[in-house]
Amino acid sequence: MNYEDLLGAMRRLAIEAGEKIMEIYDADDFEVRAKSDESPVTEADEAADALISAGLREAFPDVLVVTEEQAESHTHNASEFLIVDPLDGTKEFIKRRGDFTVNIAYVVDGEPVRGVVYAPARGRMFYTDEEGASVEEDGELHPDTPGHCRPIRVSDPDNDAxxxxxxxxxxxxxxxxxxxxxxxxxxxxxxxxxxxxxxxxxxxxxxxxxxxxxxxxxxxxxxxxxxxxxxxxxxxxxxxxxxxxxxxxxxxxxxxxxxxxxxxx
Structure with missing residues (x-):
């Protein structure tokens, strides 16, 4: 896998999916249905899923794509695969609370080695760079032109607080x-x-x-x-x-x- 190409595709597709999601989120009303497991699904889930899955399959035709909204993909397995939740936090989306994300990851031998998490209503974009280090991209997001990225790092926790x-x-x-x-x-x-x-x-x-x-x-x-x-x-x-x-x-x-x-x- 060429990680530079992977990052470009995942980042671009996440932003484009986020734009579709926000068009529906900002509308006066949108349809909500129940899936077979009684979890909710909206037209935003389906529009984002169609965009991301088509984009990934075009860019990486030899890599398995597993996505929440395509049940047939859940029966396949491979040592490397791309895995997608086109709209994680559908309940937050329905309640218009903003805490929903676009999730795209690449898994190799059981380990998620690259990923992007985009929260379009919050304007926050997190991803792993070509080397696997994590960054948050600041400012206005453009699908084809990455902006300023700052490295992110976990805390040095105080177990008393x-x-x-x-x-x-x-x-x-x-x-x-x-x-x-x-x-x-x-x-x-x-x-x-x-x-x-x-x-x-x-x-x-x-x-x-x-x-x-x-x-x-x-x-x-x-x-x-x-x-x-x-x-x-x-x-x-x-x-x-x-x-x-x-x-x-x-x-x-x-x-x-x-x-x-x-x-x-």
Whole structure:
């Protein structure tokens, strides 16, 4: 894989998908339907998915593309693949709360090695560069011309005063009970894969997820966090979270800045 070409394609497609999403987000109304698993889907999910999947397949015809909105892709597997959530945080989108993202990642041998997370309503774009280090791009975003990028890095956490981020739409008693094991300075709520990015930038130290997620929800944020020096491990045994699992379903996990004294499950 040519990582310069990959970065250019992922970044461009994320921005173009974000533009389509925001056209629908800013409209007076949009259609919301329920998928077979009862999760919501909108025309923005489908428009972004069509754009990204077509663009990736054209640019990288020999690489498997797995995307949330194309169920047939969930039955395929490969040692390397691109994985897409065209609109992560659909519930946030529907409620017009802004915390939704476009996620595109490249996985090799179970590890997300490159990724882009774009939050169009927040104007924040995070990605791994050609070398695999993570950056946040500032200013107005243009699909074909990258702007100023600044390196991002995880915090040096203080275990007596941790900053924790948790899900806005999926918070539960089990999550709160686990967080209570830590000495926390403050708590943040955020939607979608922005939680990974808040750990990657040092705005948070710890993100535990005790709930169902799929690999397309996490791969891009995981790549960004890894490129910023962070880690993502399984909740049960603290071994690395891997990708390409059957059905692309994740176990519970913890994303964190190294230096956090992880508590047992």
């Amino acid at each position: 941790l900053m924790v981020v948790a899900s806005k739409s999926h918070r539960d008693e089990a999550t709160d009970a686990y967080i209570s094991k830590y000495a926390t300075k403050d708590m943040k709520s955020a939607g979608s894969s922005l939680k990974f990015c808040l750990v990657a930038t040092g705005e948070a130290d710890l993100y535990p997820r005790l709930g169902r997620t799929m690999e397309w929800d996490t791969a891009a944020g995981h790549a960004v966090l890894k490129g910023a020096g962070g880690k993502v491990v399984r909740f049960d045994d603290h071994t690395p979270l891997t990708y390409g699992k059957p059905g692309y379903e994740n176990p519970f996990f913890i994303a964190y800045a190294p230096g956090v004294d992880l508590k047992p499950a």
